[in-house]
Amino acid sequence: QKEVEQDPGPLSVPEGAIVSLNCTYSNSAFQYFMWYRQYSRKGPELLMYTYSSGNKEDGRFTAQVDKSSKYISLFIRDSQPSDSATYLCAMKGTSGSRLTFGEGTQLTVNP
Amino acid sequence: GAGVSQSPSNKVTEKGKDVELRCDPISGHTALYWYRQSLGQGLEFLIYFQGNSAPDKSGLPSDRFSAERTGGSVSTLTIQRTQQEDSAVYLCASSSRLAGGETQYFGPGTRLLVL
Numbered sequence: 548q549k550e551v552e553q554d555p556g557p558l559s560v561p562e563g564a565i566v567s568l569n570c571t572y573s574n575s576a577f578q579y580f581m582w583y584r585q586y587s588r589k590g591p592e593l594l595m596y597t598y599s600s601g602n603k604e605d606g607r608f609t610a611q612v613d614k615s616s617k618y619i620s621l622f623i624r625d626s627q628p629s630d631s632a633t634y635l636c637a638m639k640g641t642s643g644s645r646l647t648f649g650e651g652t653q654l655t656v657n658p
Numbered sequence: 659g660a661g662v663s664q665s666p667s668n669k670v671t672e673k674g675k676d677v678e679l680r681c682d683p684i685s686g687h688t689a690l691y692w693y694r695q696s697l698g699q700g701l702e703f704l705i706y707f708q709g710n711s712a713p714d715k716s717g718l719p720s721d722r723f724s725a726e727r728t729g730g731s732v733s734t735l736t737i738q739r740t741q742q743e744d745s746a747v748y749l750c751a752s753s754s755r756l757a758g759g760e761t762q763y764f765g766p767g768t769r770l771l772v773l
Contacts, residue, residue: 567753590749590764644689646762
């Protein structure tokens, strides 16, 4: 069983829709949670970064962490065609720096 | 400023040949990471360098894989006697405690195809 599970999709939504992306994990030592966006043939870029449980909002993006359920989410409001990309969740514990990634969810926002 | 750069961007090789992949991290970043991204597998950690400390090699899949970081900057990932299952995108990332610590900045990757 993978430490981090993420539905690979693909997910296709109309422009303006609210998108919900999710990951579950099994390692209770994970404390730092990240969402990366990866455009085709590019490297991942950091979108959101949260520590422990709670919500964090940045513009149209909201990240939620529920450590009791070992479940994290990324919400995208008013989705745009430019949001079309693969979204990867990543997490790490307090010791060390290696990140454990989900498989990534491929999102297409249709105009 | 310049981001993480990797070369070559694409590499096609024959099974059994050795390949070298290069990573130039962001100037001043003390930490450097190599990951492998295969279809349906997400990003898999390979190796981590931090300053002058001994590297964390725990993610290297076999002894055919090795990496060096010279002068605390440029890194080379070497795959000896390549196999078809080595075909993947190899990503390099760097980070700095001064730049926010946990944020890893990724390069565009090297796409390796082993025939």
